[in-house]
Amino acid sequence: MSTKIIRDYIIPADDFAVAGEASSDVRKILSQLGVSPNILKRTSIAMYEAEINAVIHGHGGKAHVEIDENKVFIVISDEGPGIEDLELAMQEGYSTAPDSIREMGFGAGMGLSNMKKHADLLEIDTQVNKGTTVYITVYFQ
Amino acid sequence: MTLANLIDKYGFKVLTNSNEYLSRTVTGAYACDLLSHAMAKLNMGDAWVTVHTNLNVVAVASLAEAACVIIPEDIEVEQQTISRAEEKGVVILSGSASSAEICYEILSELRKTV
Incomplete structure (x- = not known):
């Protein structure tokens, strides 16, 4: 693959009918490129968690994805409430999700830690009342 | 074991219109109701209860x-979930047994054939 593949997605707020669509599309592209199952899985997990967070917490947002021969780079941004205490939020089991979200099976406080575990690089920019941007990189080798 | 074998053997109801996927191989079983946990731990080919x-x-x-996804204890599944699953090629089965019983049956069968 010599050219970079770039995709942009809109992530609608609170719409679980399309939550995961961006991740699903990226998975499909990577699969068609012959990326290994392990990398597919790690990318899907990290991106889906970020996408779901934007749906649940961020009032929706955007996903920007760049794929080159070495890696997939994913930027998920929202203009939601931001994360007050990022260190606390990174702890597994910590969640601010409301009961309605927990009843669906989310809100276990695993999203950020799942991203960290499965991405090669994870960077989070967050500002209270401004929003959150998550940068995920997964290398193919 | 294929999905078709699994359905025949345990009498699961097939909720989705999934005939084209019933030759899919089931290689494991996994039960979990925390979606993030399931996402991280499910293996390709698992029957997820x-x-x-x-x-x-x-x-x-x-x-x-x-x-496939297996919904235990005859829990009813929303039509929008079934329609979505059909679009995405996800097979949803339903049975009357509990999650634990379903996993026990599938894993026992899979271990016999290994």
Whole structure:
């Protein structure tokens, strides 16, 4: 693959009918490129968690994805409430999700830690009342 | 074991219109109702047993390439989840046994054939 593949997605707020669509599309592209199952899985997990967070917490947002021969780079941004205490939020089991979200099976406080575990690089920019941007990189080798 | 074998053997109801996928191989079973946990731990080819019936189950099963989703204890599944699963190629089965019993049966059968 010599050219970079770039995709942009809109992530609608609170719409679980399309939550995961961006991740699903990226998975499909990577699969068609012959990326290994392990990398597919790690990318899907990290991106889906970020996408779901934007749906649940961020009032929706955007996903920007760049794929080159070495890696997939994913930027998920929202203009939601931001994360007050990022260190606390990174702890597994910590969640601010409301009961309605927990009843669906989310809100276990695993999203950020799942991203960290499965991405090669994870960077989070967050500002209270401004929003959150998550940068995920997964290398193919 | 294929999905068709699994359905025949245990009498699961096939909720989705999934005939084209019934030759899919089931290689494991996994039960979990925390979606993030399931997403991270499901292996490709697992039969995933969960009591959740919302749309997110379809997204997780599809991304994790689960062989199927099995809803235990005759829990009713929303039509929008079934329609979504059909669009995404996710097979949803339903049975009267509990999650634990379903996993026990599938894993016992799979271990016999290894």
